[in-house]
Amino acid sequence: MTIAIIVHGGAKTITEEKVEANNKGCTAAAEAGWAVLEKGGSAKDAVEAAIRVLESDPTFNAGLGATLNKQGEVEVDAAIMDGSKLGWGAVAAVQGVRHPISVARKIMDEKPRLLVAESAERFAAKHGIEMCPKEDLVADEQEKQWEEQEKVIDRPNTVGCVALDADGNLVAGTSTGGTANQDAGRVGDTALVGCGLYADIEKGGCSTTGDGESIIPVVLAKTAIDFLAQGKHPEQAAQMAIQSLTERVVGEAGCILINPKGEIGWAHNSTEMAVAYRTSEMDKPAVFTKKEGVDPKVYASNRH
Numbered sequence: 001m002t003i004a005i006i007v008h009g010g011a012k013t014i015t016e017e018k019v020e021a022n023n024k025g026c027t028a029a030a031e032a033g034w035a036v037l038e039k040g041g042s043a044k045d046a047v048e049a050a051i052r053v054l055e056s057d058p059t060f061n062a063g064l065g066a067t068l069n070k071q072g073e074v075e076v077d078a079a080i081m082d083g084s085k086l087g088w089g090a091v092a093a094v095q096g097v098r099h100p101i102s103v104a105r106k107i108m109d110e111k112p113r114l115l116v117a118e119s120a121e122r123f124a125a126k127h128g129i130e131m132c133p134k135e136d137l138v139a140d141e142q143e144k145q146w147e148e149q150e151k152v153i154d155r156p157n158t159v160g161c162v163a164l165d166a167d168g169n170l171v172a173g174t175s176t177g178g179t180a181n182q183d184a185g186r187v188g189d190t191a192l193v194g195c196g197l198y199a200d201i202e203k204g205g206c207s208t209t210g211d212g213e214s215i216i217p218v219v220l221a222k223t224a225i226d227f228l229a230q231g232k233h234p235e236q237a238a239q240m241a242i243q244s245l246t247e248r249v250v251g252e253a254g255c256i257l258i259n260p261k262g263e264i265g266w267a268h269n270s271t272e273m274a275v276a277y278r279t280s281e282m283d284k285p286a287v288f289t290k291k292e293g294v295d296p297k298v299y300a301s302n303r304h
């Protein structure tokens with residue numbers, strides 16, 4: 001049975017000094033998810049494991065290192081969707097939770113719903129999910145960038161993952177700190193099924209990233225899945241979805257896709273988007289910081 005995993009580290013600009021950290025982080029996440037799938041574990045566990053790695057890495061705008069809102073605080077959103085039952089769980093505007101994806105996962109396992117702010121935090125604490133003082137998630141670099149906002153070049157970089165397990169199930173997850181200097185309480189696409197993610201065992205799985213205010217009106221993740229449902233290869237479906245966003249609204253975006261056959265696709269209209277993936281035909285993850293201009297030294301295992 002084919003297994004596959006793809007992760008992204010956000011549609012954004014990646015400056016030269018951040019390339020290595022993005023590559024390392026995405027590779028580590030893909031490997032963590034792969035380790036689960038390889039042992040016959042579920043796509044749910046693989047997506048959660050991969051996203052937890054990215055949420056622990058201050059290179060990415062999720063969990064520790066998330067971008068700060070106008071109040072100078074970390075406030076995060078995350079969601080997960082299970083393609084076998086169309087189950088889902090989501091949290092938004094949450095503080096003091098190290099792994100928002102795990103809260104979303106717990107919600108999905110219990111009863112699909114979107115919990116926000118204190119309600120999500122109470123749920124997390126009640127279920128023994130690791131909590132921390134909200135200040136603990138503020139990384140030095142984000143704090144500095146917040147204080148000197150005009151110097152920020154790198155866009156915030158949401159994370160996401162799609163996995164196909166040996167049982168043929170597809171799961172998608174996305175986790176974000178939102179957009180830099182966002183209003184407290186602002187929620188983008190990440191927590192919204194159809195926009196920030198979608199998974200349907202019969203069609204495929206998708207995680208998106210970019211400007212939430214542009215992704216929401218074009219329902220980007222479901223749009224990409226609809227192209228898969230028309231029989232398009234994930235590469236084409238991803239490109240068509242991003243193109244359809246670009247044609248209708250102004251904004252940066254990216255998406256990653258896997259179809260039920262384990263074929264991979266991804267596209268972005270941002271300057272860069274870090275991506276790592278592995279399929280059954282590969283012996284290690286392939287990693288990229290943008291669609292073109294692949295460095296053969298780094299990406300030796302790319303057989304795509």
Ligand code: ASP
Pocket residue numbers: 010011156157158176177178179187188189190208209210211212213
């Ligand atoms: N989509 C996220 C949001 O709008 C941000 C991002 O992906 O960079 O909250």
